[in-house]
Amino acid sequence: MIGVELRKLVLRPRMWLSVFLLCALPTLVAIFLATADFPPPRGQGGAFLNAVLRNGSLYPAAALALVLPVFLPLAVAVLAGDSVAGESASGTLRYLLSRPVGRSRLLVAKLIALGAFIVLAIALVVITALATGVALFGTGAEAVGQPGAITSLSGATLGPGALAMRLLGTIGYIVVSMLGFGVIALFFSTLTDSGLGAALGALAVLITSSVLETLDAAAPIKPYLPTNYWLAWIDFFRDPIFWHSINKGLLLQAGYIVVFFGAAWANFSTKDVTS
Amino acid sequence: MIVTRRLSKRFDRVLAVDSVDLHVREGDRYGFLGPNGSGKTTLVRMLLGLVYATSGEIEVLGRPVPKRVAEVLPEVGALVEGPAAYPHLSGRRNLALLDAAGPGSDRRTRRHRVDEALERVGLAGIDRRPVRAYSLGMRQRLGLAGALLRKPRLLILDEPTNALDPQGIREVRELLIHLNRAGTTVFLSSHLLAEVEQLCTRVGIVDRGRLVLEQELTDLRTPTGRVLIDTPDAAAAVALLDGQLELRDGDHLVVRHPDPAALNTLLVNAGMRITGFTPERRTLEQVVLDVTSTGSDRVDRINPHGGGAL
Numbered sequence: 077m078i079g080v081e082l083r084k085l086v087l088r089p090r091m092w093l094s095v096f097l098l099c100a101l102p103t104l105v106a107i108f109l110a111t112a113d114f115p116p117p118r119g120q121g122g123a124f125l126n127a128v129l130r131n132g133s134l135y136p137a138a139a140l141a142l143v144l145p146v147f148l149p150l151a152v153a154v155l156a157g158d159s160v161a162g163e164s165a166s167g168t169l170r171y172l173l174s175r176p177v178g179r180s181r182l183l184v185a186k187l188i189a190l191g192a193f194i195v196l197a198i199a200l201v202v203i204t205a206l207a208t209g210v211a212l213f214g215t216g217a218e219a220v221g222q223p224g225a226i227t228s229l230s231g232a233t234l235g236p237g238a239l240a241m242r243l244l245g246t247i248g249y250i251v252v253s254m255l256g257f258g259v260i261a262l263f264f265s266t267l268t269d270s271g272l273g274a275a276l277g278a279l280a281v282l283i284t285s286s287v288l289e290t291l292d293a294a295a296p297i298k299p300y301l302p303t304n305y306w307l308a309w310i311d312f313f314r315d316p317i318f319w320h321s322i323n324k325g326l327l328l329q330a331g332y333i334v335v336f337f338g339a340a341w342a343n344f345s346t347k348d349v350t351s
Numbered sequence: 352m353i354v355t356r357r358l359s360k361r362f363d364r365v366l367a368v369d370s371v372d373l374h375v376r377e378g379d380r381y382g383f384l385g386p387n388g389s390g391k392t393t394l395v396r397m398l399l400g401l402v403y404a405t406s407g408e409i410e411v412l413g414r415p416v417p418k419r420v421a422e423v424l425p426e427v428g429a430l431v432e433g434p435a436a437y438p439h440l441s442g443r444r445n446l447a448l449l450d451a452a453g454p455g456s457d458r459r460t461r462r463h464r465v466d467e468a469l470e471r472v473g474l475a476g477i478d479r480r481p482v483r484a485y486s487l488g489m490r491q492r493l494g495l496a497g498a499l500l501r502k503p504r505l506l507i508l509d510e511p512t513n514a515l516d517p518q519g520i521r522e523v524r525e526l527l528i529h530l531n532r533a534g535t536t537v538f539l540s541s542h543l544l545a546e547v548e549q550l551c552t553r554v555g556i557v558d559r560g561r562l563v564l565e566q567e568l569t570d571l572r573t574p575t576g577r578v579l580i581d582t583p584d585a586a587a588a589v590a591l592l593d594g595q596l597e598l599r600d601g602d603h604l605v606v607r608h609p610d611p612a613a614l615n616t617l618l619v620n621a622g623m624r625i626t627g628f629t630p631e632r633r634t635l636e637q638v639v640l641d642v643t644s645t646g647s648d649r650v651d652r653i654n655p656h657g658g659g660a661l
Contacts, residue, residue, distance in 0.1 A: 077452055077453075087444070088439065168436065168437060173401055175453035176420065
C-alpha cells in the first residue's frame with residue numbers, strides 16, 4: 077500500500093506543479109537580487125541575504141527561508157488535506173477499503189507519502205537554489221580567499237563539508253516541522269469529504285499560530301504553538317550549532333505528530349464511509 | 352454466502368436499515384430490490400465493512416463482518432454506488448493500482464489479470480486515455496472490471512448497469528449469468544425491476560429499511576387467474592365466454608378462468624381460431640408495488656390539521 081501511495085504521488089500532475097512553483101519563487105528572488113542596482117549595503121539588510129550575495133552556495137538556506145513561512149505549508153496543507161478527503165470525495169476510498177486495505181494501513185501510507193512529498197519538495201528547492209545561487213552569485217572564493225568556504229552567522233568560517241552537513245540538518249529539521257503541520261491537515265482530512273476544507277482548516281491553524289506568536293498576551297502558550305520553532309533551523313548556521321531551540325522544536329513537532337496522527341487514526345478507523 | 356441477523360443501522364435520527372434478516376445462498380443470483388432511499392446502499396456498505404452496524408450481526412462467506420472482514424473481502428468483488436477511479440490516470444493503471452493496494456496480488460500475473468478483466472467487460476482495446484475522458488458507460492465497465500480482477504467467489508454489485516445502453520446492459524447480464532454458472536454468487540442491488548426480473552433467481556425486497564419479502568423469483572410469479580387470448584373470432588368467443596370476459600380490445604381478450612388448459616380446449620372445440628394464448632402471471636412489478644410504499648424521494652405535503660399524510 078505504501079508503494080501504491082508513492083506511485084499515486086508521483087503520477088499526480090498537481091504535485092509536480094506545486095513543487096515547480098516552490099522552486100520558482102527562490103529562483104525569481106535570486107534573479108532580482110543579482111540584477112538589482114542597489115544590493116543591500118554590507119552589514120545591513122538580512123544577515124542571510126548579505127552573506128548570500130557574497131557566496132551563492134548559501135543560497136539554499138535563504139531559499140528555504142523564503143518558502144517556509146507560507147508557500148511550503150500551503151503546499152503541504154493542500155496535499156495532506158486532500159489525502160483522505162480527496163479519495164472520499166472521488167469515491168476511490170470505498171474501493172480501496174473494500175479491496176481490502178486496512179484503515180490504519182491506509183492512514184500510515186498516507187503519512188509516509190506526505191513525508192516523501194515534503195522531502196522531495198525541499199530537496200528540489202535546495203538543488204535549484206544551489207544551482208541558481210552558484211550561477212548568479214559565485215561560490216564566494218573571491219571574498220574569503222578560500223574556495224568553497226563561507227562565513228557562519230557567528231563569523232567563523234565553514235568549509236564545504238561542514239556547510240553540507242548543516243544544510244542536511246536544516247532539511248531534516250524543516251521536514252519534521254512540515255510533517256508536524258501536515259499531520260494536522262491529515263487529521264482534518266479524515267473529518268470531511270472536502271480536501272479544500274481540510275487544507276483551509278490547517279491554514280487557519282497556521283495563521284492563528286503565527287498571530288498568537290507575535291502577541292505578548294499569548295506568551296504562556298507560545299512554546300506550544302506549532303509554528304513557534306519553525307525558524308530555529310537558522311541555528312544550524314551558527315558556530316557552534318545552537319541546539320537549544322532545535323531540540324525543543326523537534327520535541328514539539330513529535331508531540332504534534334503523535335497527537336494528531338492518533339486523533340486521525342481514532343476518527344478514521346471508527347468512521348462510517350458513506351461517500 | 353451472506354447472512355444477516357436483525358441488522359440495523361441508525362444515522363442520527365433516521366433508521367436506514369431496520370432489523371434485516373438476509374439469506375443469500377451459494378450459487379444464487381440474488382436481486383435486492385427497493386425504492387430509492389430504502390436502505391439498499393447502506394446495507395451493501397455494511398456487508399463490505401464500510402459502514403458499521405448499529406446492532407445485529409453480519410456473516411459473509413461464513414465469517415463475521417466487520418470483525419474478520421479482512422479475510423472476507425479478498426474473495427469479494429464489489430461495485431458500490433457507481434464506479435470510481437483516479438481521473439488523471441488510464442483505466443489500466445487504475446486497475447493495476449487497485450490490485451497492488453490489497454493483499455494477494457501477484458505482481459507477475461497482474462498485467463495478465465488486468466487485461467483479462469478488461470476483456471471480460473468489453474474494454475480490451477482501451478488505450479492510454481485518462482479515465483477523465485471516458486464516457487459514463489466506459490467508467491461503469493471499468494468499475495465492473497475492478498470487481499472481477501481477482502475472480503471473486505461473491506460479487507456484490509450496486510446498480511451495475513447504471514449508465515449502460517441497452518446493448519451494454521445485455522452484455523453485463525450475460526456476463527453475470529456466465530460467471531454465476533461458473534460458480535460465482537451474485538448479489539445485485541437495484542431499483543430496476545426489469546434488470547432483476549431478467550437476471551435473478553431470488554429476490555429480496557426492501558422498503559423503508561425493512562426486508563418485506565425474500566423468495567424465489569419463480570414462486571413470486573404466480574398465475575393471476577387471467578388468460579390473455581388473441582383470436583380473429585373474438586365476437587364468437589365473447590358470446591361463448593359470457594360472464595368470464597374482463598376486457599375486449601379488438602381481437603384481444605382478457606378472460607378470468609381458473610384452468611387455462613380447460614379454457615383452451617373449450618375454445619378450440621367450439622371451432623375458434625386462436626393466434627395467442629397466455630395464462631397471465633404476476634409481474635415482479637406487481638409484487639413490488641404490493642409490498643412497498645412510495646420511495647423516499649417523493650415528499651408529500653403533511654396535512655397541518657389532520658397530522659397525517661394526505
